[in-house]
Amino acid sequence: MVNHRGSSLMKNVSTSKSISRKQSPRAIALYIFFFFALSIIFFVFNAGNIEEEQFSPISVQITDEELWAPPSSRGLRPCAHPTRKYIGSHRSDRYLTVNCNGGLNQMRTGISDMVAVAHIMNATLVIPKLDKQSFWQDSSAFSDIFDEHHFITTLQPDVRIVKELPKELEHVPRARKHFTSWSSMGYYKEMIRLWDEYQVIHVVKSDSRLANNDLPLDIQRLRCRAMYRALHFNPLIERLGKELVDRLRTRSGKYIALHLRYEKDMLAFTGCTSGLTDAESEELRIMRENTKHWKVKDINPTEQRKGGFCPLTPKEVGIFLRAIGYPPSTLIYVASGEIYGGEARLSEIKSYFPNLVFKETLATKEELNAFVNHATQSAALDYIVSLESDVFVPSYSGNMAQAIEGHRRFLGHRKTISPDRKGLVKLFDELEEGKIRISSFSELVWQMHRNRKGAPRKRKGPSPGAKGKERFRTEESFYENPYHECICSPKGV
Template identity: 35%
Template sequence: MLALAAHALAEGQNKPEPKDLWLEPFIPASSWKPCADQHNWEPNEGKNGYILVTANGGMNQQRVAVCNAVVLARLLNATLVVPKFLYSSVWKDVSQFSDIYQEEHFINYLSPDIRIVEELPKELQSLDLESIGSIVTDEDIRKEAKPSFYLKNVLPILLKNGVVHFLGFGNRLAFDPIPFQLQRLRCRCNFHALQFAPKIQETGALLLQRLRQHEGHPGGPLDHYLVGSYAEAFKRQNQSHPKKASRYLALHLRYEIDMVAHSLCEFGGGEEERKELEAYREIHFPALTLLKKTTKLPSPQELRSEGLCPLTPEESILMLAALGFNRKTRIFVAGSQIYGGRSRLIALTNLYPKLVTKENLLSTTELEPFANFSSQLAALDYIGCAAADAFAMTDSGSQLSSLVSGFRIYYGGGKMATIRPNKRRLASIFTKNSTIEWRIFEQRVRKAVRQTKHVQTRPKGRSVYRYPRCKECMCRTE
């Protein structure tokens, strides 16, 4: 099928692309405007005690945890200590909050909502939090617990001991039901309070400049949020050489070994692949390994038919070719440490010669400050994806894809196209790809993706970070 795609791209390189390929449904999408910055309440005094949070996971999981912690501080009338990030054996990154975000902006922006301090008062720093029962882990809180759970179970600990430490704090606060202002605070934190640190913004602006292949770019609200004043700085430096911007497509390949191993899917690598992924699971996902031994789980074939397997790099590229992106399309690939090695990524350039990664666009010297800091590198990928003219996600469950697509809705003015594949439908198409003509494959893929390209308000219980079209985050103008 890759050979058929290559032939089709070569034959149609001067053929016009489908009219809606780079577009969102503009009229319904543009009727929603950002308004999470609005609030009408008094600042929280934080007099009930202090909340410590040590967030786990990668950059995007940690971001969600920080937003939830901000809401809990308001809910419990507590003072939030600037969150810390837990070292992970998967991510292997020692980055802390101020390495990724602007700490002063975070504290000041949220000062009308909650009280935030850099550290615990000295009299509380010597407490043995475990012995006094002030450590609360993810095991103590069910996933997406309601605010009432915290008022009933955590507030008494806070009032008794003066401090509560949420250790490994993940996705532990419900999206519904939750009071309007608390939900809005969640949006305010995500879309306004968390701005990347200056060194990330500066390198991110350089990345965007090279992706767009021009010296100056008018930018917009999203550019300003992502890279701050650095976008304007690059524009001023080069305004004597104006060039028209080149549009680009960003593709998030969530196909790193942790995702591949955790999916329990198979990807055509036979016994060698099974042994490698099982060994990885035993080290990094021991609970999943145990579950496999004690519980009958769906087979890899069943998982794939249900659309629960991540798209492979080859499937992702086939999808883009079938949608009509021509051979000249500039494609930025995020998450480029793909399972199977760089040779797998290089093979895709046979179809799209202008396929690039941040490693291609930034020099070794420019990337050196971020070496061994996976979360900071993820922030650069985040910037490249969020600012793209079109963004294609390959796994709808990915936190980066969810957060990026939400940002594009919130700041994009209805102009930033996002491709959200229905993996179950695509799985059905891909299983037949060796027996159908390219023209039929193309038609089926386009239909499957077009069905997901619509403007919708946030479904009940779903993430406000991914679906910000709701009264708490955005205001409708019609």
């Protein structure tokens, strides 16, 4: 029996070898092709798994609540009401006219400052004229963007506001003033002497006219009343903005608003060229060189990026948000102007988050017709959608990012993730050079931003070593974080 089984086995082996020798080259090629196809399928399947694993932080358990829930407000609440010592407005025959400068949020903060200045100087404020010479060349008037009636009536107890200068004063001599930036209460008390010679003072620029700190509590709260309660948008803008929010909620329930400040003017201004072609870099250099009011012309792009002074690129934003833990299915609303590099550059973030939407994809063409050639009004739509988002993420700490972060803090510390650009650039480079693994990168990013999610904190003071005007310039903006004056404990004044 043993010999029989052995002989059978040998027979089978012999037969197998015979068959093998008889296989044609075509059959062998088919076998090779079959195994090669299986290998590709196996690789593609596992590559998808690797992509998921790459941005899943090891040893950090991220819950849905951690991704979406706002930070604890620690019982703090908005408190923009006047104190008992506050003295409201008095009717005044002295007038303050104002030219606002900059984009939407630079004008918003400037208007709020001028409300406070008019109160300090006991002046009647004429509805400000908006900037029509900025990068966007927007011809919008105040009433095209803001609810003029609401603005006037809301601030009536604080400052008398009129739509126009009285006709009898249109041609009288005016004091034309460039009020000093980041000025104190005392400075404007001194400026009251101008009323001895003039009935009208014209303010050439409105931005940063008041200091961030060391102002009386009632002046700070007046700034908050102007910014957060009086400066409502035009009803047309408010309606469409809220409709866009509803459409986002219908799609996904939760969404991130991403202020992607990767626009031509910002890249030219900062001198940031990472990821750009030589032709694009040269185009931005020429733009910077030809813009008269941009003082710094020669900028080292590498040093700018290492110092954290550059907006994150679309690709960097995608990597960052995946490392934080947001899944590819996350709905992201992009609040921005035209992205430099167009669809080619946007595809870099879409490879991480394909569920990317813009107001142009949420609203109909007919709904947006009123905003054509009015970039400031269009930016107001982005403001509303960003303010109401579950999470707000700015790729750069510009005027809009600061204004929205401050507004979200005022409304109860809604979640705002502020990227540590300097720290992230170092990690991006180490990842690119193979010095750290993706899993380590994700955990490092998570830890780096654990305390950068919009929780209550004190306003930051000036940079160490800063002196003179530079000291005021480097302070955190009051409108970025109005704590503690306008955010109080339940026992606050």
